[in-house]
Amino acid sequence: MAIVTELDLPVFDYSAPDLVGEVYHRRLAEAAAQGWLAQGPLSYVVLDRESGEFFLRSRATAFPGRQIAELFGVTGGRLREQIDANILNQSGEHHRRLRALVGPAFTPRAADRWRPAMREFLAGLWDGAATSCEFVAAVARPYPALAIAAVLGAPPGDAPRLHEWSHWVQRQFDVRALATELPRIERAVAEVYDYVEALLAARRDDPGDDLVSALLAAEEEGDRLTRGECVDLVLNVLAGGVDTTQAQLAHALRLFAGHPGQWALLAADPALAGRAVQEVLRYEPITPFTARVCVEEVEHRGVVFPAGSIVAVCAERGNRETEAGEVFDVTAGRDARLLTFGAGAHYCLGANLARAELEEALAFLAPRMPDLALDGDPEFGGVEGIYGLGSLPLRWSAPRDRSPVAALPHPS
Structure with a gap:
């Protein structure tokens, strides 16, 4: 039996500034070729699916939000309050209770209710005449913010603010941002707390067909969410449901721009959208x-991991640990288990909503953007937190049927 601190492990620096695009994938593959475990700057990096699932599902592990916060001096204030209350940082009976109460609001059927609204948002964003755009600003950024506004029962005009708050609140999980932009993160948390409090007060007096009203009414065996729990859960949904979907949709279009045959298959059969999203x-x-x-x-x-050891489960390597795993192919039959949304008790609550948003977007866009290609170099973000794109310039041909909804406008 070996203690992990005594092992001679390969080093994988997930904070390296050039760790983006194919460099990132290549270095991960090189590290994984040396074994299932590597040494990172603040944690050990787990590089295969079996071990990744073990650590994600183990009752002897927990999300290290509090430990990371303390490393960067976050010991009080609204950010620390949010970290302590975040459902990711809950465990045991309290965590099971919260999941049981809010689970019905996050089922596939619940997510499907919002698909017509998603299509309306896409159609509105699409209303233009160009055959090129900077896709992040034109679609990937506003679309999930509009969707979350609808789901929460917030005014559509609040969507830009919701996006901004989500972007900064999510950066509490980004060690580089915690080191350099902590005051901005703290300000965003304080602002969004005030916003959510007001939104809950409005929905308590005038309930509607939205998630906030559903959470306020959530009940199981006589137990109900407290006011504070409702606030924290809505904040979790807002923080986790915008920046993530924006990033995944942008990467989807980047991938398809590099795989034109796959895009053509999806355009010819939008029913492939579910498999495309999975891929x-x-x-x-x-x-x-x-x-x-x-x-x-x-x-x-x-290997023995002493109490207090932090591990980082690598979804990228775990997901690719399958036949032809390095090949992007929407038609391939693959194991449906992914590590993208986690595993075990903390599997992402919003996974069904995110899938619905992505499926609707790909099914809508593929037939309208033939000959999709990059129109410049993407601007990659870092991989420590949410791995997104700062910009994604795209171009395409006018649809063959000369449909009047021919393209996305350039953002002003």
Whole structure:
């Protein structure tokens, strides 16, 4: 039995500034070729699916939100309050209770209710005449913010603010951002707390057909969410449901621009959208590393991890650990299990909503953007938190049927 601190492990620096695009994938593959475990800057990096699922599902591990916060001096204020209340940082009976109460609001059927609204938002964003755009600004950024506004029962005009808050609140999981932009993250958390409090007060007096009203009414065996729990859960949904979908949709279009045959298949048969989304989630997960801390001593594959050890489960390597896993192919039959949304008790609550948004977007866009191609170099973000794109210039041909909804406008 070996103690992990005594092992001579390969080094994988997930904070390296050039770790984007194909360089990122190549370095991960090189590290994984040396074994299932590597040494990162703040954690050990788990590089295969079996071990990734073990750490994500183990009752001896937990999300290390509090530990990471303390490393960067976040010991009080609204950000610390949010970290302590975040459902990711809950465990045991309290966590099971929250999941049981809110689960019905996040089923596939619940997500499907919002598909007509998603299509309306896409049609509105599409209303233009150009055959090129900067896709992040034109579609990937506004679309999920509009969808989350509708789901929460917030005014559509609030969508830009919701996007901004989501972007900054999510960066509490990005160690580089915590080191350099902590005041901006703290300000966003304070602002969004005030916003959610007001939204809940409005929905309490005038309930509607939305998630906030559903959470306020959520009940199981006589138990109900408290006011504070409702606030924190809505904040979790808002923070986790915009920046993530934006990033995944942008990467989807980038991937398809590089695989024109795959895009043509989807354009010819939009019913492939579900499989296309599954393949995008598998091939380029925008949550490349999911952290866990060992709350007690853990033994796995002959290695002992002392209590307090932090591991980063690599979804990118775990997802590609399948036949022809390095090939992007929407028609391939693959194991449906992915690490993109996590695993075990903390599997992402919003996974069904995210899938619905992505499926609607790909089914809508593919027939309208023939000959999709890059129109310049994408601007990649870092992989420590949400792996997104700052910009994605695209071009395409006018649809053959000369439909009046021919293209996306350039953003002003």
